[in-house]
Amino acid sequence: MLELFRAFSLRCVQIEEAIRLGDDERVEALDRDIQPLVEAILACRASSLIEVYMQLQFISYLIGQDADDGAFVTQYAAVLSYLLDRYFGAHGPDWRGPLTADMKLRQPPAYIPDTDNGQFLNAAILQTLPDRVAVLTKDYRYLYSNSANCAHLGKTAMQLIGRHIVEFIGEDRFAHGVKEKLDACFGGMSVDYVYERDERHNRCRMVPLRDAAKKVMGALITIQGLGQNLGAAATADAGA
Numbered sequence: 001m002l003e004l005f006r007a008f009s010l011r012c013v014q015i016e017e018a019i020r021l022g023d024d025e026r027v028e029a030l031d032r033d034i035q036p037l038v039e040a041i042l043a044c045r046a047s048s049l050i051e052v053y054m055q056l057q058f059i060s061y062l063i064g065q066d067a068d069d070g071a072f073v074t075q076y077a078a079v080l081s082y083l084l085d086r087y088f089g090a091h092g093p094d095w096r097g098p099l100t101a102d103m104k105l106r107q108p109p110a111y112i113p114d115t116d117n118g119q120f121l122n123a124a125i126l127q128t129l130p131d132r133v134a135v136l137t138k139d140y141r142y143l144y145s146n147s148a149n150c151a152h153l154g155k156t157a158m159q160l161i162g163r164h165i166v167e168f169i170g171e172d173r174f175a176h177g178v179k180e181k182l183d184a185c186f187g188g189m190s191v192d193y194v195y196e197r198d199e200r201h202n203r204c205r206m207v208p209l210r211d212a213a214k215k216v217m218g219a220l221i222t223i224q225g226l227g228q229n230l231g232a233a234a235t236a237d238a239g240a
Contacts, residue, residue, distance in 0.1 A: 001044045001051050002143070005058070006162030008037045013159065038062065042079055045086070048217075050135070050143060052087050054161070059083065061158055132223040135209060138186050140165050140179070143218060181206060185219040194226065201226040 011033050018026040042059070046052040059080045063073055132149035134142060142160040150157055153168055166174045181191045181204075191206040202225055209218040 001041065001046060001055070002137070002162065004037060004041045004044060005054060005158075006141075008034070008041065009158060009160075009162050011037065042083075054144070055083060056080070057157065131225075132221075134160075134221045135218055136165060136182065136221060137218045138216070140174075140182060149223070182219060186216055188216055 011030055015027055015030045015034075018030060041055065044055070046055050059076055063076045063080075130148060132152055133144075133146040134149050135144035137143050142163050142165070145153070145155075145157050145160045150160065153160065155163075165178070169178060177195075181193065185191050185206040185208055188208050190208065192203070194201055194203050196202075202223055205222045205224075207220045207222075208216045209220050210216055
């Protein structure tokens with residue numbers, strides 16, 4: 001499924017570039033690939049909690065893109081309902097059914113996909129965190145980015161999926177520090193360090209993201225701003 005998301009993201013970037021260049025013929029040619037990719041993504045069965053989240057997020061993205069077209073919204077809403085039933089429908093009672101006053105609902109069984117639920121926090125919580133949060137796969141590509149990280153990078157979550165981190169931090173910074181720390185995280189270590197960027201200190205925490213077999217499948221990264229560099233702040237105060 002990840003390869004399908006990468007292909008879709010790449011097509012979107014190519015279409016945006018063709019529009020910028022005014023190449024209508026290329027836009028039309030690239031646009032023909034979009035619907036087959038959408039159908040392939042929606043037909044694919046997720047094999048992990050992350051893929052479930054990505055697929056549901058993708059539906060939300062499509063609904064937002066075509067919000068003015070009632071027919072498309074109805075179609076995607078039906079697909080969303082189908083996917084929810086596919087992944088979660090057997091785990092609890094149907095909300096549409098009548099409930100008697102004395103009916104006691106049993107706690108639904110825990111959903112245990114290929115991803116360790118203890119490592120990957122609820123996506124809704126991650127989206128509301130003021131800190132930047134991202135998930136990178138072991139080939140250093142974005143699998144998830146919360147709203148704060150998207151805003152910092154100037155990209156949407158869909159535009160980031162499948163993109164290599166080098167595109168955003170540069171070859172030099174990646175090769176001299178970040179790659180080594182990511183490799184340590186992929187090797188099973190938790191990494192916690194402070195770095196300086198644009199005269200500000202930031203704390204970066206990397207936690208291995210494991211599947212049910214305890215195999216590391218990526219890194220959950222949290223970046224917290226610690227404020228302005230103390231030396232720079234002192235200089236600014238002296239100048240004032």
